Amino acid sequence: MTIILDAHQDIAYNAFQHGRDYLSGVAAIRRADRRNGEKLIAANGLPEALAGQLAVVFATLFVEPVGSGFSENMQCGYATPEEAHHQAMRQWDFYQQLFERSPRLSQIRTQADLDGVLATWAEGAPVEDRRIGMVLLMEGADPILEPAQLEEWVARGVRIIGPAWSATRYAGGTGQPGPLTDLGRELLDVMAGYGLILDLSHTTIQGYMEAIERYTGPVIASHSNPTASWDSQRNLTDEQIAAMAERDGVIGVVLYNRFLSNEWYRGAPKRDFPLDIVIHAIDHICQVTGSAAHVGIGTDIDGGFGVEEIPAGLDTVADLQKIGDALAARGFSPADVRAVLSENFLRVLRRGLE
Numbered sequence: 001m002t003i004i005l006d007a008h009q010d011i012a013y014n015a016f017q018h019g020r021d022y023l024s025g026v027a028a029i030r031r032a033d034r035r036n037g038e039k040l041i042a043a044n045g046l047p048e049a050l051a052g053q054l055a056v057v058f059a060t061l062f063v064e065p066v067g068s069g070f071s072e073n074m075q076c077g078y079a080t081p082e083e084a085h086h087q088a089m090r091q092w093d094f095y096q097q098l099f100e101r102s103p104r105l106s107q108i109r110t111q112a113d114l115d116g117v118l119a120t121w122a123e124g125a126p127v128e129d130r131r132i133g134m135v136l137l138m139e140g141a142d143p144i145l146e147p148a149q150l151e152e153w154v155a156r157g158v159r160i161i162g163p164a165w166s167a168t169r170y171a172g173g174t175g176q177p178g179p180l181t182d183l184g185r186e187l188l189d190v191m192a193g194y195g196l197i198l199d200l201s202h203t204t205i206q207g208y209m210e211a212i213e214r215y216t217g218p219v220i221a222s223h224s225n226p227t228a229s230w231d232s233q234r235n236l237t238d239e240q241i242a243a244m245a246e247r248d249g250v251i252g253v254v255l256y257n258r259f260l261s262n263e264w265y266r267g268a269p270k271r272d273f274p275l276d277i278v279i280h281a282i283d284h285i286c287q288v289t290g291s292a293a294h295v296g297i298g299t300d301i302d303g304g305f306g307v308e309e310i311p312a313g314l315d316t317v318a319d320l321q322k323i324g325d326a327l328a329a330r331g332f333s334p335a336d337v338r339a340v341l342s343e344n345f346l347r348v349l350r351r352g353l354e
Contacts, residue, residue: 003055003121004320005342005349007252007298008137008201008223009044011098012091013062014302016075022046023102026316040306043316046104049132051318055121055342056108056349058160058222058298059095059134063087063143068166070304081145081169088143092156095134108133109157111353114346135349137199137222140165140173147183147190154194159352161191162199162222164207171211172204174234179206185214192217197352200224201252201298204233205240212243218351219249223298225259226288229281235259238288245289250344252298253281255310275311279326282340292336296345297323 014020018040020029025045033042049057063084064070066077076091078084099105108114117133119125137160144150144161153161163184164173170187172178180188188211191198198215200208201224212219221244227235236244236251244251258264260277285295301310301317313322324337332340 001053001121001123002321002324002338003053003118003342004297005056005058005345006054006301006317006320007058007220007250007296007345008060008139008254008300008303009057010060010062010139010300010303011044011057011134012094013060013076014042014044015094016090018042020302022098040302040304041308042302043307043310043314044301045316046102046132048316048318050104050130052316052320053121054132054317054320055117055130056114056133056135056346058137060137060139061088061091061143061158062139062165063091064140065142065166078142081142084140084142085145088138092136095136099134104130105132105134107157108135108353109159111350114349114353135159138162139199139202140168141170141184141187142168144170144187147187150187150190150194154196158196159349160197160199160220160222161187162201162203163187163211164202164204166202171207173202173207177204177206177233179204180210180214188215191215195352195354197348200244202234205237208236208240209243212247212249218348219244219247220345220348221249221251221298223252223254223300223303225254225281226284228284229260229277230258230262230264232259241285241288241294245294248294248348250294250296250348251285252296252345253278253285255297255299255301255314256303256305257309257311258305260311270308270310271312273311275313275322275326278311278323279330282327283330292332292339293344295340297341
């Protein structure tokens with residue numbers, strides 16, 4: 001069985017922002033989710049995740065600064081660090097309630113937790129016992145009031161932190177250039193003391209290169225594509241990709257057509273973007289790094305884009321196994337397919353759970 005680890009899903013954000021009930025499944029969410037029109041049709045729900053063999057998900061605590069322009073409905077917006085902290089705590093509470101509501105979900109805080117989840121996917125284990133393990137990833141570090149307060153978030157089970165989304169008090173980010181700040185350098189030093197995983201998606205090139213050299217713990221880019229796919233600061237240059245590989249990190253390929261093709265334009269039909277564009281992005285990272293050891297999947301599914309803006313052939317997360325099939329058809333070995341779908345991120349995750 002080939003399981004999948006998805007390194008980026010905004011499940012709590014979608015619950016607050018769009019009223020989506022992850023447990024009910026995609027069909028029910030789509031029936032209820034009328035205010036977003038065609039653009040943001042949901043592709044993610046628990047039944048589909050189980051069908052797609054998503055054993056592990058990096059589930060985000062994501063709040064956005066007021067005025068970012070990302071969302072019209074600011075259920076997760078903040079103007080001060082205190083507001084960011086409050087909104088992230090609401091999302092943390094949401095995940096705890098989710099774990100209580102469904103025996104098919106559990107939080108991964110330790111290696112023992114991870115092993116317990118993976119055991120439910122072992123050959124011969126009852127299908128009805130399969131569980132999805134969620135690792136909490138903070139996307140944008142403003143909810144951390146000060147680096148010393150990180151201890152509280154670690155106690156709550158946060159194991160991965162991305163300092164930036166747009167600019168934060170800790171780092172420049174997408175659309176708002178800037179380096180790591182002095183507070184950001186302090187945060188990285190405190191993170192390293194806890195052995196947390198540093199997520200460099202959304203950081204600027206300047207901040208990325210400084211952080212990857214400075215940080216002594218495990219590093220990833222949970223949801224970033226190569227600039228060879230789409231030439232944008234939001235994606236990673238070959239230099240950034242090579243630097244990630246030198247640190248034995250992993251880059252999660254995003255399933256957003258805009259990030260996967262320079263041919264994308266607003267309103268572009270889904271049929272013009274075959275699944276091959278995902279394979280091209282994965283293969284490019286492999287070519288730059290010299291192996292299939294530093295690339296994975298970070299779908300960012302439902303992260304501000306919907307079904308019409310992911311590659312043709314993909315309707316829900318239940319279809320993610322098609323990526324493995326396409327990799328095999330491209331000539332990737334079975335071992336390399338497993339590495340891309342889950343084992344690369346599992347390798348780094350285990351280091352972050354020590």
